Amino acid sequence: MFQRIILLFVVCLLFETTVYSQKGIKIRTIVIDAGHGGKDPGALGKNSKEKNITLDVALQTGKFIKQNLPDVRVIYTRSKDEFIELHRRAAIANEANADIFISIHCNAVPNNTVYGAETFVMGEHKSEANLEVAKLENAAILLEDNADSEYGGFDPNSTPAYIAFTLYQSEYKQQSISLAQSVQEQFTKRAGRKDRSVQQAGFLVLYRTAMPSILVELGFLSNLKEEAFLLSESGKTFMAQCVYRAFRDFKTNFERDNASAPLVVSDEKTEMKKEDTPKKDEKKPDEIANQTPKDPLGKPDQSKESVTSEKGLVYKVQFYTHPNKLSFKDKRFANIETIGVYFHNGLYKYTSGSFTDLNKATAHQSVIRKAGFTDAFVAAFRNGERISMEEALKLSR
Ligand SMILES: [Zn+2]
Known part of the structure; x- marks a missing residue:
């Protein structure tokens, strides 16, 4: 026995091994951002305003998380019909030290045959269509009082302005994509939505958050059938369940991959x-x-x-x-x-x-x-x- 202890001591000396005990990393706080609000209605359908659908889906998503994942703190950027600046939405997440940021939106395009759900991560747009989505969502800053100073004169409608985002890289990009994929999987498999897959574009609200962040486009209010689905109580509940389940799956996988175990690190x-x-x-x-x-x-x-x-x-x-x-x-x-x-x-x-x-x-x-x-x-x-x-x-x- 004594020899064994000596041997262990010698091995330790040889490798100078240090053990850092590290607690498992857990996802504790989520910020759910209902797009638009107050004087900003967002996209307009024939019978709907984006701001109302996003609020309902955001609040229901939070409710499912609170019910089923009591260890998670849910923070809303708004819980009623009010105007919140884009920079403020990101600041709420950053100040809360949130682990995840999910912004909820609906789309609209002139072509009313287009439909389906898509989820964006921050990045360089790869298509004109994606650039148009970012322009539409970023245009909310035109209703803000101090947009010029707050966003350094950024013009949300100017295509060249988006070149600034081409340099953007985030250490959270892979995690954001993984969460976005989880959301799309739920939308298509559980809610039967048309999969417009994970996309990327320059969204100001995602640009400013310092955590894995996604922007969900639930569907197109410009498409009558999809608008009716998103206006229905069952449609909104379905979509909220999807976002909740995607978050739950992401959380489970993330925490499993970062499970608490002492790290043995060679010095x-x-x-x-x-x-x-x-x-x-x-x-x-x-x-x-x-x-x-x-x-x-x-x-x-x-x-x-x-x-x-x-x-x-x-x-x-x-x-x-x-x-x-x-x-x-x-x-x-x-x-x-x-x-x-x-x-x-x-x-x-x-x-x-x-x-x-x-x-x-x-x-x-x-x-x-x-x-x-x-x-x-x-x-x-x-x-x-x-x-x-x-x-x-x-x-x-
Ligand atoms: Zn929107």
């Missing part, structure tokens, strides 16, 4: 470059580290020139997230240069490069995407702390 202190300022506690994994691994192919490391110290504003390309801390020599990272890692929301996030110039970071993003990490995106850091791209752009002005 890589020796591989990390020392930063200018001494750390308060060397063992906390929430510090950012940079390291240039040896390149097995011997190709020149072009990114070395752009590597900066962690002070001030820098951009890095985030390309991988994992619940465990991986060695920078992991074979997954074989083609990646100048790797860094930081710990955020219970996950280790892996970055490549470090640039003071956003253009260089964007160019590096293409390199990393070509290396197989197709969801890689540019993330901003100030003095080693992750900040939003919006904050970074303000700072760099």
Whole structure:
């Protein structure tokens, strides 16, 4: 027995293994956003106003969540017929530290034969039709008093204005898509709606939220049959059940994937470059580290020139997230240069490069995407702390 203890002690010394006990990550708060309201009716059908249908479906969705998932806090951006600015809707979610944001809307187009349900995530529009949906929904800001200063002169009806969104990338995009897919699955399988699938476009309300976020288009009020369905009590209840079930399934899967288990993490202190300022506690994994691994192919490391110290504003390309801390020599990272890692929301996030110039970071993003990490995106850091791209752009002005 004694020998075993000694052996264990020696093994520990050899591997310098640190155990970080991590609580399971749970989805605790959802913000449900009923589109439009008050002086903004939203899309108009022959017999309907979008704002009334979205409110009914939002409130019912929240009711189902409260009844069946009592551990979840439900917050509505509005619970009555009132006008709420788009930026305020996102702020409600951010201030509540919400885990999920769902905005509920209805569509309308001049062609009254078009029908079906679709769910959007924030991103670059891939079709004119998707751009038109974003324009229609963003037009709500034209009714706001301080839209010019609040949105930096953004014109929701101008196509060139949407180029600003092409750079947008979010670490929550995959989760948003996964939730959106779950919603579409419910709409089609349970409610028998026509599947217009998961889409992306530049929605201001999604642009500003800092959590997995989706915008649901329940159907087309311009189509008489679909309008009648969405106006009916059973139709609204069906759609609310679908959104609730999609959220429940997403929550179950997410929490299963992030179940509470102690993480065994090999201590890589020796591989990390020392930063200018001494750390308060060397063992906390929430510090950012940079390291240039040896390149097995011997190709020149072009990114070395752009590597900066962690002070001030820098951009890095985030390309991988994992619940465990991986060695920078992991074979997954074989083609990646100048790797860094930081710990955020219970996950280790892996970055490549470090640039003071956003253009260089964007160019590096293409390199990393070509290396197989197709969801890689540019993330901003100030003095080693992750900040939003919006904050970074303000700072760099
Ligand atoms: Zn709408």
